[in-house]
Amino acid sequence: xxxxxxxxxxxxxxxxxxxxxxxxxxxxxxxxxxxxxxxxxxxxxxxxxxxxxxxxxxxxxxxxxxxxxxxxxxxxxxxxxxxxxxxxxxxxxxxxxxxxxxxxxxxxxxxxxxxxxxxxxxxxxxxxxxxxxxxxxxxxxxxxxxxxxxxxxxxxxxxxxxxxxxxxxxxxxxxxxxxxxxxxxxxxxxxxxxxxxxxxxxxxxxxxxxxxxxxxxxxxxxxxxxxxxxxxxxxxxxxxxxxxxxxxxxxxxxxxxxxxxxxxxxxxxxxxxxxxxxxxxxxxxxxxxxxxxxxxxxxxxxxxxxxxxxxxxxxxxxxxxxxxxxxxxxxxxx
Numbered sequence: 001x002x003x004x005x006x007x008x009x010x011x012x013x014x015x016x017x018x019x020x021x022x023x024x025x026x027x028x029x030x031x032x033x034x035x036x037x038x039x040x041x042x043x044x045x046x047x048x049x050x051x052x053x054x055x056x057x058x059x060x061x062x063x064x065x066x067x068x069x070x071x072x073x074x075x076x077x078x079x080x081x082x083x084x085x086x087x088x089x090x091x092x093x094x095x096x097x098x099x100x101x102x103x104x105x106x107x108x109x110x111x112x113x114x115x116x117x118x119x120x121x122x123x124x125x126x127x128x129x130x131x132x133x134x135x136x137x138x139x140x141x142x143x144x145x146x147x148x149x150x151x152x153x154x155x156x157x158x159x160x161x162x163x164x165x166x167x168x169x170x171x172x173x174x175x176x177x178x179x180x181x182x183x184x185x186x187x188x189x190x191x192x193x194x195x196x197x198x199x200x201x202x203x204x205x206x207x208x209x210x211x212x213x214x215x216x217x218x219x220x221x222x223x224x225x226x227x228x229x230x231x232x233x234x235x236x237x238x239x240x241x242x243x244x245x246x247x248x249x250x251x252x253x254x255x256x257x258x259x260x261x262x263x264x265x266x267x268x269x270x271x272x273x274x275x276x277x278x279x280x281x282x283x284x285x286x287x288x289x290x291x292x293x294x295x296x297x298x299x300x301x302x303x304x305x306x307x308x309x310x311x312x313x314x315x316x317x318x319x320x321x322x323x324x325x326x327x328x329x330x331x332x333x334x
Contacts, residue, residue, distance in 0.1 A: 012049040018042065023076070028098060032108035034077060035096075041071035057132045065124035072117035075110065081156070086313045088157040089179045089302075095156035097177075101167045102160065109156075116153035122146070137198040145190045149286045152183045155294075159316070162308045171309035175316045180299030184290045186226075188219040190283055204264035214254040214281055219289050227295035229329035236296060236327060254281040288330055295327040 001013045019042040026036045046066040053059045080093040088097050098110035128141035157177030161167040196210035219226075224240030260276030294301060302320040304311055311319045 008053040010051045012051075013047070015044075015046040017044050027111040029107050030110070031106055035108055035110055036076050037073045037111055037114055038076060039071060039073050041069065043070075044068045058130065060127065060129045062127045063124070065122075065126075067122045067124075068120065070117075070119045073111075073114050075114040084313075087315060087317050088159075088175070088313070089177050089317050090154075090156055094154055097157040097159050099159045099167075100161070101164055102162050104164045106164070106167070110158075112156055112158055113153055114156070116151070118152075119148075119150045121148040135200040139194075139196040139198075141194055143190075143192040145192075145283075147188045147190075147283075147286070149187075149290065150183075150185050151290050151293075155179075155182060157316070159313065166308045169309075170312050172311045172313070172316070173308050174303075174305045175311050175320050176301075176303045177317070177320065178294050178299055178301040180294075182294040182299055184225055184293035185222040186219045186286055186290060187222070188283075188286060189217045191215045191217075204267045206262045208258070208260035208262075208276065210258040210278075212254075212256040212258070214251075214256070214283075216251045216254065216281075216283055219286055221293060225293040225298055226289060227292050227298060227327070229327060238297070251281070256280055291328045292330060295329075301327055 003011045005011055021038070021040050023038045024036040026033060028035075030036075044066070045068075048064040050062045051059060052061075075095045077096060078093050079096050081088055081090045081096055084096075086097060090097075095111075095114055096109045098107070098112040100107050122145060124143065124145050126141065126143040128139055131138045155178035157175065159172050160174035161171065162173050166173070192212060192214040194210065194212040196208070199207050199209065201207050221239065224238060226239040227236050228239070229235075230237050256279045258276065258278035260274070260278075263273045265271055265273060293299075302317075304316075304320040
């Protein structure tokens with residue numbers, strides 16, 4: 001929808017909604033059919049744009065944006081592993097463990113990590129002021145973004161067998177599982193400022209000069225569920241409980257200069273040579289930190305590797321508990 005409010009004011013609005021339901025017959029390299037998932041999702045996007053013309057040389061554009069996706073992944077096979085004598089920590093009809101038999105390409109179960117889902121919501125507010133004066137065309141502006149990410153998931157565990165004979169005899173060699181609630185509810189904010197000048201140096205040469213700075217604020221979990229590894233103390237710290245909330249990545253040094261030119265070598269308007277250089281930064285996806293909500297003491301990630309026969313389906317949890325933890329972490333200098 002577009003509407004001319006006055007000779008100098010224009011309003012534009014846009015909204016779209018999309019919904020789908022689809023299935024994947026197989027996932028994660030499964031070689032036995034049926035261990036896929038069903039995905040239900042809906043997406044929304046909306047913008048509101050207001051442009052104000054202050055005169056022949058100056059205009060301002062303000063924009064509000066909204067983007068949201070909600071998606072769930074449900075396994076096609078929902079069985080209680082205990083029904084089959086599997087002692088891997090899952091005690092209800094959720095998902096079977098992912099089983100890999102090496103040497104013969106046999107892989108089935110899971111999918112590992114399912115059921116899972118997420119809701120991502122992004123709000124953006126930006127403003128750009130444009131002004132032309134003589135040989136110069138200036139632009140200055142800023143942007144504010146807030147990203148809200150809600151995740152849930154289940155870890156059904158994995159089993160590995162060195163060979164088909166070991167699988168037939170129940171002689172496992174590796175097992176992993178994460179016990180506990182691995183959900184997360186996080187928010188990340190970002191701010192950006194920029195300035196740009198398009199200057200007509202010669203009748204056939206135009207320079208583009210610009211600079212942008214972005215502040216990426218460290219993500220925050222609503223219940224302080226991020227747990228990171230501190231190298232200095234060789235310890236795990238939970239944000240807000242002995243560990244600072246800004247320990248996990250946040251970047252204040254995103255300085256981004258840029259320069260470019262457009263050149264008409266023959267001055268006839270038929271040929272243009274263009275080149276540009278810029279330093280650009282990107283906002284890391286929150287998947288990098290959301291997994292730290294699956295660390296001790298909130299949950300128990302277990303991992304065991306040994307010789308064939310050192311672990312079985314019926315004693316996996318007992319053997320792994322006596323082994324070692326396998327926490328995930330993020331380099332705090334990232």
